[in-house]
Amino acid sequence: MALRPASPEGDTRQQILQRAITLFAGAGYAGVSVRDVAAQVGISAAALYHHFPDKQALYLAAMEHAFARNESGILAALESERSPLERLSGFVTGFVALAAGDQEFSKLVQRELLDGDEARLELLAEHVFRHPHAAIVALARELAPDLDSYILADSVIGLVLFSFQTAPLRRYLAGRAGPPERPEDIARHVMTLLTRVFARQDAP
Amino acid sequence: MALRPASPEGDTRQQILQRAITLFAGAGYAGVSVRDVAAQVGISAAALYHHFPDKQALYLAAMEHAFARNESGILAALESERSPLERLSGFVTGFVALAAGDQEFSKLVQRELLDGDEARLELLAEHVFRHPHAAIVALARELAPDLDSYILADSVIGLVLFSFQTAPLRRYLAGRAGPPERPEDIARHVMTLLTRVFARQDAP
DNA sequence: GTCTATAGCCTGATAGAC
DNA sequence: GTCTATCAGGCTATAGAC
Incomplete structure (x- = not known):
């Protein structure tokens, strides 16, 4: 084969x-x-x-x-043995790179969310999201045991994907002069947010 | 008239x-x-x-x-004279209620993001997102002057909308037994996240 | 303002030659 | 494995009667 x-x-x-x-x-x-x-x-x-x-x-x-052609890529970053926050950062970076590099993939996911029947949604869940989603749920449970890990995992994925979904609209919303953000910028921003969310509040 | x-x-x-x-x-x-x-x-x-x-x-x-039928609803919560965090909470609650109550609207927005030509994207930006987006940018600048207000505003909107976009998929991802989340649950979760993001870190 | 009828084109899918 | 030719039906849009 x-x-x-x-x-x-x-x-x-x-x-x-x-x-x-x-x-x-x-x-x-x-x-x-x-x-x-x-x-x-x-x-x-x-x-x-x-x-x-x-x-x-x-x-x-x-x-x-x-x-299938995107199945393996997302997982690599999650499998390493580093700290939870580093694994999260690795996932975000890898997922942003995936969404930026294969925009056909991102669009197909969006279309399936709109029009997919049961069989195709299950295919999407199985081949694309099941494994990384479970890994992020576990990660979220480690990082913030007091929050709902499932919803939190959705939010992590959502923060990344939404940046790409709304890219065509951003051109028409005030305040953005230059070229669209680079993938690194998006990954960094998402991690800035998530770091704040997951920071243990040691003070009052 | x-x-x-x-x-x-x-x-x-x-x-x-x-x-x-x-x-x-x-x-x-x-x-x-x-x-x-x-x-x-x-x-x-x-x-x-x-x-x-x-x-x-x-x-x-x-x-x-x-x-047009959704133009006025989102704005009301933002116009009040309360504290920034209360205004943000009002927007999130109102926006979640909008997305949950008029799912046709949410779907049309998604479809326009995928297929909209320049004229229709500008229509969408003008009638739906321009004003609330600007208000949230201003809010974000108040709440976290050290972060990029524009990207932050996108993230706020993204956290809400993504919860609804991925609803059809959630059924196939492990860990969710019961019925789908109620709008109040989503709004509360988003505000939990954002409160952490916007909390001033007074301690080291 | 609504109808029936129809023009002209595009659609998914098949038959049969090579 | 690819072609040309074709079918039956759906599509946007129009014509003209009422």
Whole structure:
């Protein structure tokens, strides 16, 4: 499974999935036609139907592909043996880099949150969020035992993702002159906030 | 403009807008046909074209209507003369209530963030976010002069909205047995976090 | 202001040749 | 595995009667 270097048939299939991810991320399921995807690959719609039985199956396979290619990345930072706050910082940095580097992924997640049926939401939870979410819940329990760890974990993820979701709007809200924030800026800001949240209040 | 009680023509137009908001929020621009909207109102598609020149104009009018009906609500809490932290709490409570009470509105905002062109994003910024955003920026500057007020304001809004965006996914993430959180729970949690962020660290 | 009818195009999907 | 050709149906939008 690891060696064979892109068998000829699998190559077209991979290319279809890649183009489909880009198009679906940009315009959503209803906004993309099978012909659109085929045209991007450079084949006819009929040829695409040789690789996937129907549009729904193509969409689902594209989701699985997009989610799987990001599955491992998020976890690395959480697995280390450093202090809780350092592990949290590692996760935030890695998650910001992921969201910034693969914006198609971020958009697909957003679209699934809006339109995903039960099966696709479970796929998203399983492949993308289940493991890191559990790790952050544990982390939150260590860092702030007095708060609800589950809601806290959601907030950590939310602080990162929301920065990217609202990026298109930020241009129209006053006060921001220069270019959009760099990923490092976002990660640093989120950690500034979280450090304050998790700081033990030793004083009154 | 205030007295005339629903002139006969305006009534159909209002009904079209109302149904369009519901449908567009549920399935997006590409996922809803003009026939769908007309059928919901109980008229033919041709009749709908008497009220709006084309589908794009119908969509834009629906957005304006959905945004306008929420314009005033968010602001009330921010205008009072209480302490900064009380005003923040008032905003969070009001904003959570808005997002929970009008989920069509929340969905439309999400969809616009994904698919909105420049004109519609500016509409969204102007009618929905500009004024409260500016107020929260000012609030953030009062509460934490050492942090970036703009990013901080985004985070406040993000903490609230993200709780609702991820609600469909939460069902598939471990640890949550009971029913989804009530709006009051979300508001209280967000304020718990923000109170910690804004607490002046008097001790080392 | 609403209807029926229809033009012209795009859609998902299939048949059959190569 | 890919093509051309095609089908049946849905789409936006318009024409014209009432």
